[in-house]
Amino acid sequence: MAKLNRTRQAILQVATNLFLEKGYTQTSPKMICERLDISLGNMTYYFPTKEHMLSELTDMLCLFQWKLMEEEADEGISSILALCLELTSMASACESNEAIKDFFIASYTSPMCLEIIRKNDAKRAKEVFAAYRSDWTDEQFGEAEILVSGIEYATLMTTAPAVALETRITGALHNILGIYGVDEETRNAKIQKVFNMDYKGLGPEVLEKFKEYVKIHNEEAVKAFTKK
Numbered sequence: 001m002a003k004l005n006r007t008r009q010a011i012l013q014v015a016t017n018l019f020l021e022k023g024y025t026q027t028s029p030k031m032i033c034e035r036l037d038i039s040l041g042n043m044t045y046y047f048p049t050k051e052h053m054l055s056e057l058t059d060m061l062c063l064f065q066w067k068l069m070e071e072e073a074d075e076g077i078s079s080i081l082a083l084c085l086e087l088t089s090m091a092s093a094c095e096s097n098e099a100i101k102d103f104f105i106a107s108y109t110s111p112m113c114l115e116i117i118r119k120n121d122a123k124r125a126k127e128v129f130a131a132y133r134s135d136w137t138d139e140q141f142g143e144a145e146i147l148v149s150g151i152e153y154a155t156l157m158t159t160a161p162a163v164a165l166e167t168r169i170t171g172a173l174h175n176i177l178g179i180y181g182v183d184e185e186t187r188n189a190k191i192q193k194v195f196n197m198d199y200k201g202l203g204p205e206v207l208e209k210f211k212e213y214v215k216i217h218n219e220e221a222v223k224a225f226t227k228k
Contacts, residue, residue: 008046023102058113062120093203108153132181
């Protein structure tokens with residue numbers, strides 16, 4: 001049983017590296033199998049499709065990004081700035097690396113992954129914007145995230161000629177914060193804080209840390225499992 005768990009974690013780790021290095025679209029199940037020297041049947045025992053790997057990584061990345069952005073924002077738990085930085089980090093990463101852009105676009109266009117993104121974001125939004133939307137129900141926060149995820153996708157999915165990164169981030173954040181009732185003065189202040197930081201270097205840095213996190217997470221998961 002421990003061997004089964006190690007194999008599963010190894011598949012996930014290799015998939016993470018390949019998705020971020022080559023892009024989700026360019027990574028085939030065969031490539032993952034070849035790096036691990038396992039059969040395709042062995043891999044599909046753990047992950048029936050490539051999308052199942054992506055969905056698990058999407059869930060991990062949602063939680064990981066938020067924790068890092070709260071630390072970066074340094075404004076306490078569930079800050080508006082952290083939310084602004086999260087989208088900014090994704091947009092800046094997509095701007096600098098086509099493989100990473102492909103990874104994020106795949107997540108936003110996969111029904112399985114999009115459900116995870118919306119669920120995570122709706123829960124977070126309820127905490128962040130409690131003071132602005134105190135009368136909203138869980139259903140309303142969920143409905144809002146349908147709009148928000150569309151804005152996020154449009155910010156990441158650029159085609160030539162592309163609108164400048166700063167313009168896309170500014171427009172997206174104003175619209176998202178506006179959906180949650182944040183006043184214009186606060187929106188301007190938070191967005192200005194974002195641009196006062198090294199926002200272009202934020203995305204690539206987050207994803208490098210994420211690759212290391214997946215490696216450590218997998219190693220710890222295996223150790224914990226073998227102790228049972």
